[in-house]
Amino acid sequence: MQKKYVYSFNEGNKEMKSLLGGKGANLAEMTKIGLPVPLGFTITAEACNRYYSESQEISQDITKQISDYLKILEESTRKKFGDPQNPLLVSVRSGAVVSMPGMMDTILNLGLNDESVVGLAKLTENERFAFDSYRRFIQMFSDVVLDIPKHKFDRILEIKKSQKGLLSDIDLTSEDIKAVIEEYKRLVKQETQKDFPQETKKQLLMAVEAVFDSWNNPRAHIYRQLNHIPSDLGTAVNVQSMVFGNMGSTSGTGVAFTRSPITGKKDLFGEFLINAQGEDVVAGIRTPLPISQLEKTMPEIYNQFKNIANLLENHYKDMQDIEFTIERGKLFMLQTRNGKRSAEAAIKVAVDMVSEEIIDKKTAVSRIEPAQIDQLLHPTFDSKELMNAQSIAQGLPASPGAASGLIYFTAEDAVEARKNGEKVILVRLETSPEDIEGMIASEGILTARGGMTSHAAVVARGMGKCCVSGCSDIRVEESEKMLYINSESYGEGQYLSLDGNTGMVYKDFIKTMDPELSGDFAVLMKWSDEIRTLKIRANADNPKDASIAVKFGAEGIGLCRTEHMFFEEERIPMVRKMIVAGNKEERQEALESLLAYQKEDFKGIFKEMGIRPVTIRLLDPPLHEFLPHKDEEIRTLSSQIKMDYKKLKDKIEDLKEFNPMLGHRGCRLAVTYPEIYEMQTRAIILAAIEVKSEENMDVIPEIMIPLIGSGKEFEYVKKMVHETAIGVLREFDTNVLFKIGTMIEVPRAALTADEIAQQAEFFSFGTNDLTQMTYGFSRDDSGKFIKDYKINRILESDPFQTIDEAGVGKLIKMAVDLGRSARPDIKLGICGEHGGDPRSINFCQSIGLDYVSCSPYRVPIARIAAAQARLKER
C-alpha cells in the first residue's frame, strides 16, 4: 500500500503532532470535537523529509495525493480551485511540531488568478475587495515563494498613491488596484523571467515547496539550535479553505489566550479587529480592541467563543492561545495551541490548574520551563522607570539580574566606595581573580571583553550578581578611569544601570525590585521537592552565600572554594608571603597566620549550614594567580614582606606557566607544599570542633581534594589530610565525622575511578575542568573559536553550559560505574556550572548521581529541573 502523505482535518487528532505538526494536529483535533474549523488538509512532515531526501523535489505520488485531497476539498466546499464563478481559495501555512520563528508562516488567498478574482468579486459582491485580495496575494506569494523583495511592491503602490494624490490604500479604487496588479505582474516577470503563475494547482505546489524550503533557512536553523530541536523533524503544511474576516462589519478576526500570559490570571486575554484579516492585526495600521469589547460588539459570538475557549482549555488541560475569524456573523476557529507565558504566569497557571483539578501536581511541575524562572530569582528594574530609561550599549547577558550604581574602575575603589555606603557598578576591561573583592562589593559588573564563560561571567553567576560581559560597544580606559560609549564619556562616580537578562546598559539610575519567592512559587517548589530524588546543593564560598543557598532550599554545600578567601585585603599579603617563601619554615610561618582567618571562614559557613553537609575544596589555583604582576605592586609587596625586589620579581617570573590550566595546581600543590593542605585541614577541623562546642551542633565537613588523576596520588594526599585531621581531633580529644573525597575533573581520574574510589568516600564531578580537558578547550580562550563552531553547526550547544553527553558525559558515566564497582556506597555529585543547567541535571539523574550543586541563585531552578528529570524517568 502506498504511504499516506496527506490527511484531511477530519482524519487526524492532537496525538499526531509529529506527523501533522502542531498546527495541523490541533486543527484536526478541533474538527474532531466538532468546533467550527474551515475545511482543509495537512501535508505531513514526512513529506517534507522525503522532499529533502529527493533533492528538494515533491515526488509524483505526493503531488497525486495533494490533488486528490484538493478534489475532496472542492467537493466538500462546493467550490472549485481557480473557478471563475465560485472559486476555492485557501490559506497555506507551515506547521512544524514546534512553531518556529523564521519559517514561512502564511500565504492567504491562494487560488486567486486573473479569472478566479472575477468569481470572488461576484461571490462577495465586492469587486474592490476581490481585486485588493488578489493584489495582496501576488505581493505575499512573490515575497515568500518567489523571493522578490516586498519593498519593490510597496514602491509600486506608493507611486500609484502619489500619482493619485492619495494617502491611504483604502482610498484606491478597483481600477487603481487593477492597474497596480498589472504593475505587480510586470515586476514578477522582470524579476523571475516568468509570468506570475496563473495555474492555481501550480501556485499551491510552489507554496508547499516554499514551506518545505523555509524549514532549512538560517533563521529557523539557529532557532532550532538555540532550542535544541532536532533538524530532521521536518515541517507539515496546512492547506485550509479561506474564511474572510474582512467582509464587512459582521466580520472580524482576533487572537485570545484563555488566561493572561503575563500574570496567569484566569480571564480571556486578547484582542480583535472588525472587518479585518489576520495580517491587519500584525501590520499594526489599525489598533485592535481588547477581547472583552467583543461582548458588547457581538454578544452571541463572544459567548460562543468564550465557551469554545473554555472547552479547549479543558480539553487540552492547558492555557490556550486561540486564533479565530468571524465571516459574516459566523465564528471560525483557525488555530489553538498551548499559550506561551511569562515565568510568573507559568507558575500561577500551573498552581491554579491544580486547585481547579484540571491537572495534577506532577503535571504542574513538568509544565514549568526551569530556565525561565531564573528571571524571578533576581532583582528586576521597575518597569515604569525602565520605559523612560536610555539604553546606551548592549553586551552579553552574562549573569541575570538588574543593577544600578556608581561607576568604579578598580576593585580597590569599588571596595572603598562600598564601605562609604555607595552602590557600585564595577567597570573593567576584563576581570581576574584579583578583582573578586571588588566584585563582591559591587551591585553589577560590566566588562568590555570576555564571553558568557569569561571570569567575570562565571564568578558573577556564582555570586548571583548581575553582569554584562563582552560589551564591545564600550571602550574602557582603566588607567584614565574613563568609560567611552560612542562619543560620550563616563567617569568615576557617574550612574550606570545594567540588565543582566538582556545585556542592556542604561544611562542613569533605575530603581530595582527584589524577587518575591513566596505564594505560588513556594507551592511549586514544595511539589518539586516531593517528586525529586536528586539532592540539590549550592556552591558557596562564604557565610553570606551559604545563607542565600539555604534560603533558596539548598540541602548542603557541594563546593566551597577556599581560594576566594585568600584574596581578601587583609590576607593577601600573607598569602603572597607564603607563596614566595624561600623554605618550608618561612612558608609555615605565613600559613600559621592564615590559619586563624581560614578557621573563621569555615566557622561562619558551618554555622549557616548547620547539619547540612559542606564540601570544602582545598586550594586549587596555581599559586601565581595570587601574585601581583605590575612592577609597582611588586615593589609594594617587596616592602610589605621585606623581600628584595629583584629576588621577588625573579620568583614571580619563575612561577609563571605556559598553560596554568594544566599546571602546578590542585593536589599537585600539596605534593610539593604539604603544609598548605595541612593548614587548611587544620582550619576545617578546628572550625568544626569550635562550632560543635559553641553551638552544640554536629557539622559535617567533607574535605575535597582537587585535580586528582590517579589512585596513588589520591592515597598520598588523603593520607596527609587524614593524619592532620586525626591529629587535631586527638589534640582536643574529641570527634568530628568528616569525609575525604575528590573532584573528578581530570579525564584520567574518570578512567581510573575504581582505583580512586578505593580510597575516596565521595566524588564530585568538576565538569568545568573536565570539559576543558576532555575537549581540549581552554575556557579562557575558546570564545574565539566556539562561535565559529556554532555558526558552522559543528557544535550544537556550548559544552560549558550543557554537559556534552557523548564525550564528557561518557567519561562521567564510566567514572560512576567504576566508582560504584569499587565502593558501592560512594557519594556522587556534580559541582561544575552544569549543576544548574536543566538538561545537564536530567543527565545527572539518568546516570544516578546523588546530588547536583549549583550557584545559590540557581537552586530553585535545579529543584524543578530535578523533579522534572525524575518524572521523565518514570
Add this chain to the structure above:
Amino acid sequence: MQKKYVYSFNEGNKEMKSLLGGKGANLAEMTKIGLPVPLGFTITAEACNRYYSESQEISQDITKQISDYLKILEESTRKKFGDPQNPLLVSVRSGAVVSMPGMMDTILNLGLNDESVVGLAKLTENERFAFDSYRRFIQMFSDVVLDIPKHKFDRILEIKKSQKGLLSDIDLTSEDIKAVIEEYKRLVKQETQKDFPQETKKQLLMAVEAVFDSWNNPRAHIYRQLNHIPSDLGTAVNVQSMVFGNMGSTSGTGVAFTRSPITGKKDLFGEFLINAQGEDVVAGIRTPLPISQLEKTMPEIYNQFKNIANLLENHYKDMQDIEFTIERGKLFMLQTRNGKRSAEAAIKVAVDMVSEEIIDKKTAVSRIEPAQIDQLLHPTFDSKELMNAQSIAQGLPASPGAASGLIYFTAEDAVEARKNGEKVILVRLETSPEDIEGMIASEGILTARGGMTSHAAVVARGMGKCCVSGCSDIRVEESEKMLYINSESYGEGQYLSLDGNTGMVYKDFIKTMDPELSGDFAVLMKWSDEIRTLKIRANADNPKDASIAVKFGAEGIGLCRTEHMFFEEERIPMVRKMIVAGNKEERQEALESLLAYQKEDFKGIFKEMGIRPVTIRLLDPPLHEFLPHKDEEIRTLSSQIKMDYKKLKDKIEDLKEFNPMLGHRGCRLAVTYPEIYEMQTRAIILAAIEVKSEENMDVIPEIMIPLIGSGKEFEYVKKMVHETAIGVLREFDTNVLFKIGTMIEVPRAALTADEIAQQAEFFSFGTNDLTQMTYGFSRDDSGKFIKDYKINRILESDPFQTIDEAGVGKLIKMAVDLGRSARPDIKLGICGEHGGDPRSINFCQSIGLDYVSCSPYRVPIARIAAAQARLKER
C-alpha cells in the same frame, strides 16, 4: 602443610628465580649440574614479602626453617656454627630476581665470635688470619647490619697503625689485631648500647633482616623505579659456607666473563688475585691480574675454570659473568649470571651465538635491550680525547649524541655561523619554536632551563641532535651573549663540547666519531624485520630527515609537521603577514606566496620517500607562536609588512592565549580560517602531481587533520580538504591516491572514535597531547612538580616517556575498538614521542596498532622493540 621458605642449593634450579632470586637459582643450578659450589641454602623472596606484611619481623616458622637448614649445613660440612674447634662460617648475600645496586650485598665470615675465632685459627693454623677475619667481620656486620659508619672503625685501625708507626694493615701482628677487635667491640657497645652479638644464630638472623630491610632502602627503590622493577618482588637471601681465597699462595679469587663485555669477542675476560678475598678486588688496594695470567700461575685450575665457563655458557646459552674462589688449590664457583655488556658487545654476542648455533635468531633479537642501542646511532666522542677532556658542568641527558662546536647565543647567529662553515653549539636559557632554524644549524644545544621534555629536548630528539637541557650549573646571559659556569665565563665563538648521553658539558673541542650501522648491527636489524608485524615509520619534517629515516629503515613517514616549514627565514614574514591579515583576501594573498614554498617542501619529501606513505599533518600550533613578541621585532615586522605598529602590536596582544595548549590551534584554525588548510592541501596535491610526472612515481600522501574532537568537526574539515584536493586533481585532469585521517590526541576524540572513524581513513594517536590532556599535565610546566611525584612514588615513570597504560592507554584502547567497529580496515598508528619507546611499542603491539612512528634516529630501536613485542605476544 607448612609453606617452604628455605631451599637447600640442591633443592632448586635456574627456573626458580622468582622464588630464590637470581643468585640463589644459579647457585642451585650449578650445584645441580655438579659444579663445585660451597654448600648452602636460600631463604626465599616470599619470606621477604612475609617479613614486610608482618611489620618487619621474621616469623617463628621461618626462623625454625632457617635453623633446620643450618643444622643440615652443619652436618654436611661437618662443622658447627660458633664451634670453638671446627666452626662453620657462612657468607650472607642478598639475591633479588634482578641484582640491584644499593641493596645490601655481602657479609663474609659470619659465625665468627670470641670463641669460634680460636677454632678458625686452629683450623687454618693461622692465628693472624683468623683474627683479621674476625676484625673484618665485625666491621662489615656493624656497617651493614648495625648501621655504624665504617669510618669510625677505620679510624680505630688508623690510630693503631700510627701508634705502632706502621703504614700497612699487613704489618699488624695478631696481638695488634686482637687489641683492635677490643676497640671495635667497645665502639659497637657505645653506638648500640649493646654488645656485639656473640650468638652466631642471632648474627645470622640479624643479617637476614638487614638484607630484607635493604630491599626498601631509597637507593634500591630509585633503581627499581628507573628500571621498572615492581616493588613487591622482594629479595631472597643466600647463606653459604665460606671458602677462603686468602689462605696463602695456593688460594685466590676472581671474576670472569665468558666473552668480552666491551667488544663481545669470544675470549675469557676478567681478572684474579692470588691470596685474596673478593672484597680485596673491590677495595682496589692490590691490582688484579688478567685472567689469562692464571694459565701460567695455576694451569690446572685455569683449564678447569675454562671448561666450567664454557659449560656454563652453553648451559645458560648466554654470556656468563662468573665469580670464583680457589681455596688451597681447590676451585669453587660462587656465582654465575648473564653478563652485562655494552651495546656493541650485545649485538656481537647475539649474532655470534646464532652462528655458533647456541641460540636461534628470535632469541638473538630478544637479547638486545632496545634502549641500549641508542648510543650506537649517534656520534660519540673519541674515547682517547675524552679521557683528557675537562668537564665543567652537568645537565640532563636530553638527546643522545656528542657534539663539539663554537658557542652562539641566538638562532640568527647560529644560522650565520653555520653559513660560514662553523660548527655551532647553540646556548640558550631555553628554546622556543622561533629557534628551530638555529637548532637545525647547530651540532648541539645546551639550555639552562627545561626538563627532559622541554621544547629543546623534544625538538632535538626529533632531529637526532645532541642536547643537554636544564643545566642548572650554568648561567646564560642572553643579552650579554655570555655563559657563566662557576667563576669562568664563555663568550661567543669559544669552544664547548656536549655529551647528550650523560648530560656532561666539556671545555674545548673534542673529536667525535660517526656511528657504524653495518655488519652485525645490520644482520640483527634484518632478523628483527623478519619477526615484527608492526610497521615502523619516522617523524620527519624535511627531505634531510626523510632521507635519514629511510637509511634507518623507516617504512614511511608517520608525522610530517608542517609548522616547522613555516619558520624558515624567507617565509616567516609571509606567515606573519598571513596571520595578522585584516581580512580573508589579505590572508589569501599571503598564503598564495607560501604555497610555492610548501609545494617544494612536500616534493622534496615525496622524492625521498618514494612509494612509502607520507602522513602530513596540517598546521597545528596556535598562530601566536609564529609572531614576534619583542618590541624591536614587532617594529621590524611592522615595516616589513607595512602595517601600523600600534595596530600590529594590538593584534599580537589579541592573539595571546591563557592556555595555548587548549586554545585556538589544530583544526580549529581551519574552522576560522579555511584558507590555511586549503593552501596546504593544494600544496600537497600539487607536489604529488608534479613528483608523479617528474619521477613517474605514485606517491601516497596521507593528509592528517590535527586536534579533532568530534565526528562533526572532522566531517566539516574533511569536506574542505577533500573538495580542495579533488578540485586540484580535476584542474590537472589527473589522479593521486590520497587518504584523509586524523590525529587522536584530544580525549574526546578517543571517546567518540566510532563517530570519527565513519569519516576518517586513518587514526594516528598523538600521545604527547593525549597524555597532556588526559593527565591535565602541561608538558611545558609539569617539570616543576613531576619530580616531586617521582620522589614520593606517586608516579612510577614519566607518562611523557612511556605510555600510561592505565589511563592514556585505556583511552587509546577504547579508540582502537570504537574505530575498528565503525571502519574495520581503518589504519591505526601512533606518532607521539612514545612511538620510539620500547615499552610503549610493546603496548602498541598488544592493542593491535598497524604502525608506530618515531624520530628517525630511533627507528632501529623501534624495529628491535617491535620484533621483541611480537615475540612476547606468542
